[in-house]
Protein backbone atom coordinates (compact mmCIF):
# COMPACT_ATOMS: atom_id res chain seq x y z
CA UNK A 408 0.00 0.00 0.00
CA UNK A 409 1.27 3.46 -0.90
CA UNK A 410 -0.01 6.53 0.94
CA UNK A 411 1.08 10.05 0.06
CA UNK A 412 0.77 11.86 3.37
CA UNK A 413 1.32 15.41 2.12
CA UNK A 414 -0.48 16.86 -0.90
CA UNK A 415 -2.05 20.20 -1.75
CA UNK A 416 -4.94 20.33 -4.19
CA UNK A 417 -6.59 23.22 -5.98
CA UNK A 418 -10.27 23.33 -6.88
CA UNK A 419 -9.75 24.31 -10.53
CA UNK A 420 -6.96 24.59 -13.05
CA UNK A 421 -7.33 28.40 -13.02
CA UNK A 422 -6.87 28.63 -9.25
CA UNK A 423 -4.03 26.13 -9.31
CA UNK A 424 -2.23 27.97 -12.07
CA UNK A 425 -2.58 31.26 -10.23
CA UNK A 426 -1.13 29.82 -6.99
CA UNK A 427 1.83 27.93 -8.45
CA UNK A 428 2.73 30.68 -10.91
CA UNK A 429 2.57 33.32 -8.19
CA UNK A 430 4.93 31.31 -5.99
CA UNK A 431 7.23 30.63 -8.92
CA UNK A 432 7.41 34.31 -9.76
CA UNK A 433 7.87 35.45 -6.16
CA UNK A 434 10.26 32.78 -4.91
CA UNK A 435 11.62 31.08 -8.03
CA UNK A 436 10.22 27.72 -7.02
CA UNK A 437 9.25 25.54 -9.93
CA UNK A 438 6.18 23.30 -9.83
CA UNK A 439 5.10 20.00 -11.33
CA UNK A 440 1.36 20.49 -11.89
CA UNK A 441 -1.54 22.88 -11.36
CA UNK A 442 -2.81 20.34 -8.87
CA UNK A 443 -6.49 19.70 -9.47
CA UNK A 444 -7.96 16.54 -7.89
CA UNK A 445 -8.27 14.92 -11.33
CA UNK A 446 -4.64 15.77 -12.19
CA UNK A 447 -3.50 14.03 -9.02
CA UNK A 448 -5.73 11.00 -9.68
CA UNK A 449 -3.72 10.34 -12.85
CA UNK A 450 -0.50 10.30 -10.84
CA UNK A 451 -2.08 8.03 -8.24
CA UNK A 452 -2.97 5.58 -10.96
CA UNK A 453 0.46 5.68 -12.57
CA UNK A 454 2.35 5.43 -9.29
CA UNK A 455 0.04 2.96 -7.54
CA UNK A 456 -0.80 5.42 -4.75
CA UNK A 457 -3.84 4.20 -2.79
CA UNK A 458 -4.62 7.18 -0.57
CA UNK A 459 -3.41 10.73 -0.08
CA UNK A 460 -3.70 13.22 2.75
CA UNK A 461 -4.87 16.68 1.67
CA UNK A 462 -3.03 19.01 4.01
CA UNK A 463 -5.03 22.13 3.20
CA UNK A 464 -4.26 25.53 4.60
CA UNK A 465 -4.90 29.10 3.44
CA UNK A 466 -4.61 32.70 4.56
CA UNK A 467 -7.16 33.69 7.21
CA UNK A 468 -9.56 35.29 4.74
CA UNK A 469 -9.75 32.09 2.65
CA UNK A 470 -9.52 29.59 5.46
CA UNK A 471 -13.19 28.75 5.87
CA UNK A 472 -13.82 28.37 2.14
CA UNK A 473 -10.76 26.20 1.78
CA UNK A 474 -11.76 24.01 4.72
CA UNK A 475 -15.26 23.65 3.34
CA UNK A 476 -14.01 22.57 -0.08
CA UNK A 477 -11.54 20.12 1.47
CA UNK A 478 -14.21 18.21 3.38
CA UNK A 479 -16.90 18.62 0.71
CA UNK A 480 -15.04 16.70 -2.02
CA UNK A 481 -14.17 13.79 0.25
CA UNK A 482 -17.55 13.08 1.82
CA UNK A 483 -20.54 11.30 0.33
CA UNK A 484 -23.56 13.38 -0.69
CA UNK A 485 -27.13 12.59 0.24
CA UNK A 486 -27.72 10.00 -2.44
CA UNK A 487 -24.32 9.74 -4.00
CA UNK A 488 -20.91 8.39 -3.07
CA UNK A 489 -18.02 10.72 -2.27
CA UNK A 490 -16.38 12.08 -5.40
CA UNK A 491 -12.85 11.67 -4.05
CA UNK A 492 -12.91 9.08 -1.24
CA UNK A 493 -9.19 8.41 -1.82
CA UNK A 494 -8.30 11.79 -0.29
CA UNK A 495 -8.06 12.19 3.49
CA UNK A 496 -9.09 15.71 4.48
CA UNK A 497 -6.97 17.76 6.89
CA UNK A 498 -8.29 21.27 7.48
CA UNK A 499 -6.57 24.30 8.98
CA UNK A 500 -7.20 26.91 11.65
CA UNK A 501 -5.24 29.87 12.96
CA UNK A 502 -5.35 31.89 16.17
CA UNK A 503 -6.19 35.00 14.13
CA UNK A 504 -8.98 33.55 11.99
CA UNK A 505 -12.22 35.49 11.99
CA UNK A 506 -15.77 34.21 12.20
CA UNK A 507 -15.63 30.86 13.96
CA UNK A 508 -13.11 30.31 16.72
CA UNK A 509 -10.54 27.62 15.91
CA UNK A 510 -12.10 24.97 18.17
CA UNK A 511 -15.59 25.74 16.84
CA UNK A 512 -14.30 25.33 13.29
CA UNK A 513 -12.77 21.96 14.25
CA UNK A 514 -16.05 20.80 15.83
CA UNK A 515 -17.97 21.93 12.77
CA UNK A 516 -15.69 20.21 10.27
CA UNK A 517 -15.47 17.05 12.37
CA UNK A 518 -19.14 16.52 11.59
CA UNK A 519 -18.25 16.95 7.93
CA UNK A 520 -15.59 14.26 8.09
CA UNK A 521 -12.28 16.04 8.61
CA UNK A 522 -9.56 13.61 9.72
CA UNK A 523 -6.88 15.94 11.00
CA UNK A 524 -5.40 19.42 11.15
CA UNK A 525 -2.70 21.06 9.08
CA UNK A 526 -0.91 24.22 10.10
CA UNK A 527 1.87 26.12 8.38
CA UNK A 528 3.33 28.37 11.09
CA UNK A 529 5.67 30.15 8.65
CA UNK A 530 3.05 31.01 6.04
CA UNK A 531 0.21 31.52 8.53
CA UNK A 532 2.49 33.65 10.70
CA UNK A 533 2.03 32.24 14.17
CA UNK A 534 4.26 30.25 16.45
CA UNK A 535 3.38 26.65 17.29
CA UNK A 536 3.96 27.56 20.94
CA UNK A 537 1.50 30.48 20.75
CA UNK A 538 -0.64 29.90 23.84
CA UNK A 539 -3.77 30.75 21.84
CA UNK A 540 -3.28 27.38 20.14
CA UNK A 541 -3.47 25.42 23.41
CA UNK A 542 -7.26 24.80 23.16
CA UNK A 543 -6.67 23.44 19.64
CA UNK A 544 -4.02 20.96 20.81
CA UNK A 545 -6.21 19.98 23.73
CA UNK A 546 -9.12 19.35 21.35
CA UNK A 547 -6.93 17.21 19.06
CA UNK A 548 -5.69 15.07 21.94
CA UNK A 549 -9.27 14.64 23.25
CA UNK A 550 -10.40 13.48 19.78
CA UNK A 551 -7.26 11.46 19.10
CA UNK A 552 -6.77 13.31 15.79
CA UNK A 553 -3.43 14.11 14.14
CA UNK A 554 -1.85 17.43 13.23
CA UNK A 555 0.63 17.92 10.39
CA UNK A 556 2.76 21.03 10.75
CA UNK A 557 5.15 22.52 8.25
CA UNK A 558 8.59 22.50 9.83
CA UNK A 559 11.90 24.01 8.83
CA UNK A 560 12.66 26.31 5.96
CA UNK A 561 9.78 27.54 3.82
CA UNK A 562 9.93 27.86 0.01
CA UNK A 563 10.71 31.57 0.40
CA UNK A 564 13.75 30.53 2.54
CA UNK A 565 12.23 32.03 5.68
CA UNK A 566 11.91 29.85 8.75
CA UNK A 567 10.39 32.12 11.40
CA UNK A 568 8.13 29.91 13.55
CA UNK A 569 9.22 26.89 11.49
CA UNK A 570 12.07 25.70 13.68
CA UNK A 571 11.18 22.30 15.14
CA UNK A 572 12.26 23.41 18.65
CA UNK A 573 9.18 25.65 18.71
CA UNK A 574 7.19 22.45 19.38
CA UNK A 575 9.01 21.64 22.62
CA UNK A 576 6.69 23.67 24.91
CA UNK A 577 3.67 22.16 23.10
CA UNK A 578 4.91 18.60 23.50
CA UNK A 579 5.82 19.31 27.10
CA UNK A 580 2.14 20.11 27.81
CA UNK A 581 0.61 17.67 25.30
CA UNK A 582 2.92 14.65 25.15
CA UNK A 583 0.16 12.60 23.49
CA UNK A 584 -0.37 15.03 20.62
CA UNK A 585 -0.25 13.07 17.34
CA UNK A 586 2.15 15.47 15.67
CA UNK A 587 3.68 15.08 12.22
CA UNK A 588 6.60 17.39 11.53
CA UNK A 589 6.52 17.83 7.78
CA UNK A 590 9.68 18.01 5.65
CA UNK A 591 11.68 16.21 8.38
CA UNK A 592 12.44 19.65 9.78
CA UNK A 593 13.68 20.99 6.43
CA UNK A 594 17.24 22.12 7.13
CA UNK A 595 17.02 21.93 10.92
CA UNK A 596 18.06 18.28 11.04
CA UNK A 597 19.69 18.46 14.47
CA UNK A 598 16.49 19.80 16.04
CA UNK A 599 14.52 17.06 14.27
CA UNK A 600 16.73 14.39 15.79
CA UNK A 601 16.45 15.93 19.28
CA UNK A 602 12.65 16.04 19.14
CA UNK A 603 12.47 12.51 17.73
CA UNK A 604 14.64 11.37 20.61
CA UNK A 605 12.68 13.09 23.34
CA UNK A 606 9.13 12.47 22.06
CA UNK A 607 8.80 8.98 20.58
CA UNK A 608 5.23 9.51 19.32
CA UNK A 609 6.15 12.38 16.97
CA UNK A 610 6.10 11.40 13.29
CA UNK A 611 7.79 12.99 10.26
CA UNK A 612 7.15 13.25 6.53
CA UNK A 613 9.64 13.26 3.69
CA UNK A 614 8.10 16.09 1.64
CA UNK A 615 10.72 18.14 -0.23
CA UNK A 616 13.50 16.88 2.07
CA UNK A 617 14.26 13.92 -0.22
CA UNK A 618 13.13 15.41 -3.52
CA UNK A 619 16.59 16.28 -4.91
CA UNK A 620 15.38 19.75 -5.85
CA UNK A 621 17.82 22.63 -5.93
CA UNK A 622 17.07 23.84 -2.42
CA UNK A 623 19.89 24.33 0.07
CA UNK A 624 18.03 21.97 2.38
CA UNK A 625 17.56 18.92 0.18
CA UNK A 626 19.19 15.76 1.49
CA UNK A 627 21.11 13.44 -0.80
CA UNK A 628 20.33 9.72 -0.62
CA UNK A 629 23.06 8.92 1.93
CA UNK A 630 22.05 11.79 4.20
CA UNK A 631 18.35 10.91 3.94
CA UNK A 632 19.03 7.27 4.75
CA UNK A 633 21.18 8.29 7.71
CA UNK A 634 18.50 10.61 9.10
CA UNK A 635 15.79 7.97 8.63
CA UNK A 636 17.90 5.35 10.42
CA UNK A 637 18.56 7.80 13.27
CA UNK A 638 14.90 8.70 13.75
CA UNK A 639 13.64 5.19 13.06
CA UNK A 640 12.02 4.11 9.75
CA UNK A 641 8.75 3.41 11.58
CA UNK A 642 8.34 7.14 12.18
CA UNK A 643 8.86 8.56 8.70
CA UNK A 644 6.04 8.79 6.13
CA UNK A 645 6.27 9.44 2.42
CA UNK A 646 4.79 12.82 1.47
CA UNK A 647 5.29 14.49 -1.88
CA UNK A 648 4.17 18.09 -1.43
CA UNK A 649 2.35 17.74 -4.74
CA UNK A 650 1.77 19.82 -6.94
CA UNK A 651 5.29 21.15 -6.44
CA UNK A 652 6.81 17.70 -6.65
CA UNK A 653 6.02 14.73 -8.89
CA UNK A 654 5.02 11.98 -6.44
CA UNK A 655 6.24 9.30 -8.85
CA UNK A 656 9.78 10.69 -8.61
CA UNK A 657 9.70 10.80 -4.81
CA UNK A 658 8.54 7.17 -4.69
CA UNK A 659 11.50 6.27 -6.90
CA UNK A 660 13.84 8.19 -4.57
CA UNK A 661 12.54 6.24 -1.58
CA UNK A 662 12.82 2.94 -3.44
CA UNK A 663 16.46 3.77 -4.24
CA UNK A 664 17.52 4.79 -0.73
CA UNK A 665 20.18 2.61 0.91
CA UNK A 666 17.74 1.29 3.55
CA UNK A 667 16.06 -2.09 3.96
CA UNK A 668 13.09 -3.24 1.89
CA UNK A 669 11.02 -3.34 5.09
CA UNK A 670 11.93 0.29 5.88
CA UNK A 671 10.80 1.32 2.40
CA UNK A 672 7.43 -0.40 2.87
CA UNK A 673 6.97 1.33 6.21
CA UNK A 674 7.79 4.76 4.77
CA UNK A 675 5.75 4.38 1.57
CA UNK A 676 2.52 3.37 3.29
CA UNK A 677 2.58 1.16 6.36
CA UNK A 678 3.44 3.95 8.80
CA UNK A 679 0.67 6.23 7.49
CA UNK A 680 -1.85 3.39 7.50
CA UNK A 681 -1.03 2.64 11.15
CA UNK A 682 -0.84 6.31 12.17
CA UNK A 683 -4.11 7.30 10.49
CA UNK A 684 -5.95 4.07 11.44
CA UNK A 685 -6.76 3.27 7.81
Ligand SMILES: [Zn+2]
Nearest residue numbers: 413415614648
Ligand atom coordinates in the same frame (compact mmCIF):
# COMPACT_ATOMS: atom_id res chain seq x y z
ZN1 LIG B 1 3.23 21.32 1.80
